[in-house]
Amino acid sequence: MDSRRVRVLPLEDDLIQVWVAHLNCSAAELAAFESVLAADEHKRAAKFVFARDRHAYTAARGMLRHILAQYTGFGPEELVFETNRYGKPFLHPDFGGTWLHFNVSHSGRLALYAIRAKGEVGVDIEQMRPLDDLQTVAENTFSRAENMDLQSVPAQQYEEAFFTCWTRKEAFIKAIGQGLSFALQDFDVTLCPGEPARIRRIRGAEPGGWSLFDLRPAAGYVAAVAVPAPTSIIQWGWWSPVQNSMFQNQR
Numbered sequence: 001m002d003s004r005r006v007r008v009l010p011l012e013d014d015l016i017q018v019w020v021a022h023l024n025c026s027a028a029e030l031a032a033f034e035s036v037l038a039a040d041e042h043k044r045a046a047k048f049v050f051a052r053d054r055h056a057y058t059a060a061r062g063m064l065r066h067i068l069a070q071y072t073g074f075g076p077e078e079l080v081f082e083t084n085r086y087g088k089p090f091l092h093p094d095f096g097g098t099w100l101h102f103n104v105s106h107s108g109r110l111a112l113y114a115i116r117a118k119g120e121v122g123v124d125i126e127q128m129r130p131l132d133d134l135q136t137v138a139e140n141t142f143s144r145a146e147n148m149d150l151q152s153v154p155a156q157q158y159e160e161a162f163f164t165c166w167t168r169k170e171a172f173i174k175a176i177g178q179g180l181s182f183a184l185q186d187f188d189v190t191l192c193p194g195e196p197a198r199i200r201r202i203r204g205a206e207p208g209g210w211s212l213f214d215l216r217p218a219a220g221y222v223a224a225v226a227v228p229a230p231t232s233i234i235q236w237g238w239w240s241p242v243q244n245s246m247f248q249n250q251r
Contacts, residue, residue, distance in 0.1 A: 011071070011100075011117035014189045016227055018123065018142040018236035019113040020217040021063050023106060029241050030055055035078040060111045063106055067113050067239060072096040086179035103174055110218060114225050115240070122175025125215075125223040134162050136188020142169070143185045145201070149192055157193050163222045165191035168212060171226035172199060197224060 014072050025033070028110070047104075048054035051153055052133075065076035072079070072095060074092040080092040080239065091097035101121055103114045108127030131137070138150055146165055168189040174183055186203035189212065190196065197214040201206040211232040215223040 003073070006072060010116065013118050014229065014232050016213075016232055016234045017115045018215065019063075019067055020083065020226060020236060021111045021113070021237040022108050022119065023059045023111055025055075025059050025241070030058060030062075031242060032241070033066075034108045035175075036065050038077075038080075046249075058108050059074050060104065063111060063239065065111060066241070067115070068096070068100070068102060071100055071115060074238065082200055083179055086177060086181065088174065088179075092221070092243045101232055105170075105174075105201035105223070107220070110221055112215075112217070112223055120175050120177060120228055122171040122173065122177075122226045123223065124174065125217070125221060126167050128159055128164045128222060134159065138162060138165075141166075141184050141190050143201075145188045146191060147192075147200070153192060157174050160222065161191050161193060164193075165215070167199060167222050167224040168199075168214075170227070171212070171224040172210070175215060175226040175228060197216040199226070 005134040037058065045058050050058060052170050062076070065078050065079055068074040068079055068091065072091070074095055081089050082092055082097070083089050091100060091102070091241050099117055101116045101119060103121050103123045105112045105124045107125050110125060112123050112129070114123040138147055139184075142165055143184045144149065150158070150165065152159055168191070169184055169187070171184060172187065172189070173180070173184070187199060187207075188201040190200060197212040199210045199212050201207055209228060209230050211227050213225040213234050215224055215225065215236060217236070
């Protein structure tokens, strides 16, 4: 593992930085990630039945610690995490939790990490894949308006539209940090191909106070980032144990 510190762009209040990372890693890299995990993370990793799932969790958590370390100045093994009453993780106040916010998602072979100063953030990534019950899931999960939009999508774009809607809704739910106590049917997002990412309705709130971003980090993947801020800039790039790419800007 290359221990050199990575210079990153300053985190201004309207800036979100997103790292994309491959979960497939060498045995040496996996061992290095495992070495920085806390006792509770080791216990959770041990509960996975399949090695691939255990390795993916270990890599994802180890990467998270290394990424946050480059913002906080603490060693990756020093960071302490807590969770709110709904299970959303955050940094302990003594380790940057008063000003640094993050959210994590992983699917397939990719992980996504969103970092923001002085404000919550939510992120979700999904590997698009055929599922037999997509329509049933949509009917039971999406709002009436979203289901109407989904039915208007051409059949060859249905799967992409479904996962686009799913990631945007998950990113919003994770940003507000209330788990499923906030019903998925109580807000609408855009989902049609070519339509800008946007929250159209929120029960009891003004959707214009939010920014929603669509990301396509790799072929076959859909991702979204949500922040409770009317104007934001997102920068994203690839992270690896040995190097980090330049960020790309997206408004």
